[in-house]
Amino acid sequence: MQTINRLDELRKARAALGGGKLALVPTMGALHQGHMALVREARRHAQHVAVSIFVNPRQFGANEDLDAYPRQLAADQALLEAEGVDLLWAPLPAEMYPEGYATNISVTGVSEGLCGAARPGHFDGVATVVCKLFNQVLPDVALFGEKDWQQLAVIRRMARDLDLSRPAVGDILGLPTVREADGLAMSSRNAYLSPTEREQAAALPRAMKEAISTMGRGTPVSAALTDLVSTLVAGGFSSVDYAEVRDADSLQPLTELGAGAARLLVAARIGSTRLIDNMAV
Ligand SMILES: Nc1ncnc2c1ncn2[C@@H]1O[C@H](COP(=O)(O)OP(=O)(O)OP(=O)(O)O)[C@@H](O)[C@H]1O
Ligand SMILES: CC(C)(CO)[C@@H](O)C(=O)[O-]
Numbered sequence: 001m002q003t004i005n006r007l008d009e010l011r012k013a014r015a016a017l018g019g020g021k022l023a024l025v026p027t028m029g030a031l032h033q034g035h036m037a038l039v040r041e042a043r044r045h046a047q048h049v050a051v052s053i054f055v056n057p058r059q060f061g062a063n064e065d066l067d068a069y070p071r072q073l074a075a076d077q078a079l080l081e082a083e084g085v086d087l088l089w090a091p092l093p094a095e096m097y098p099e100g101y102a103t104n105i106s107v108t109g110v111s112e113g114l115c116g117a118a119r120p121g122h123f124d125g126v127a128t129v130v131c132k133l134f135n136q137v138l139p140d141v142a143l144f145g146e147k148d149w150q151q152l153a154v155i156r157r158m159a160r161d162l163d164l165s166r167p168a169v170g171d172i173l174g175l176p177t178v179r180e181a182d183g184l185a186m187s188s189r190n191a192y193l194s195p196t197e198r199e200q201a202a203a204l205p206r207a208m209k210e211a212i213s214t215m216g217r218g219t220p221v222s223a224a225l226t227d228l229v230s231t232l233v234a235g236g237f238s239s240v241d242y243a244e245v246r247d248a249d250s251l252q253p254l255t256e257l258g259a260g261a262a263r264l265l266v267a268a269r270i271g272s273t274r275l276i277d278n279m280a281v
């Protein structure tokens with residue numbers, strides 16, 4: 001595996017791959033089995049696999065965890081090497097955003113509310129860096145996790161609206177969330193949790209499943225969401241940023257379940273750690 005941190009070298013390495021499709025798995029590093037599932041799936045869609053690791057400053061708010069975000073390049077390299085990844089693109093911030101950088105991509109609609117409201121500017125940062133990653137790596141296929149459901153919707157909208165051809169919107173694949181044995185969605189930020197908080201965190205998927213089954217038994221959406229928030233707070237969560245049911249594709253808010261696919265999306269904090277999750281309703 002080649003680890004590359006300069007764009008000119010990336011372009012040469014990309015050209016040297018020759019024929020065959022290239023799949024890209026964009027990440028912020030501190031890799032876990034959720035990321036590795038994306039890497040393994042990537043191999044099923046392409047002869048060559050590239051992974052990017054870039055903790056993107058533009059998607060972090062001023063008071064967020066940019067400095068604390070786990071960085072463990074050597075361990076990540078070993079995991080990717082063992083999976084036979086061809087290219088690791090790990091640019092420094094100055095390579096991604098050189099002096100004078102002045103362009104922003106802002107996706108409206110699907111980026112509004114949920115994490116878009118809780119983290120102003122976050123999805124501009126995500127859309128901008130993902131567009132740059134696509135242009136830098138020129139992948140035929142790109143893979144993302146459904147754990148970041150709204151992010152996936154934003155990226156697909158951006159690819160459709162900007163007529164991206166590499167990857168085309170149909171080549172942006174979403175994979176189901178990989179979970180720990182107790183149901184907690186794997187996330188690099190789980191490393192922030194103390195042992196007690198880690199135990200409490202499992203209440204999130206448990207309470208979400210319970211809310212989904214009560215809605216299935218006819219409890220109104222608003223009542224099920226109120227119960228869900230109370231359960232989380234009683235279970236040790238310090239606050240709930242949002243708990244909403246939305247149309248799974250358009251992300252329009254839903255106050256009652258209809259014929260179309262719906263999604264329950266939640267963001268909640270334990271201490272200062274913010275966890276997100278989503279499930280089909
Ligand atoms: N548990 C998971 N299952 C499947 N995909 C995942 C999982 N966690 C993250 N991903 C996906 O991996 C890619 C890189 O995500 P990222 O590096 O931000 O990891 P993360 O664990 O989500 O970290 P964070 O703590 O920042 O949320 C994204 O497409 C994300 O959706
Ligand atoms: C897609 C991404 C790599 C862009 O920085 C990031 O938001 C993430 O890891 O989900």
Ligand code: BAL
Pocket residue numbers: 028059148151
């Ligand atoms: N996993 C999404 C990246 C972020 O939280 O900034």
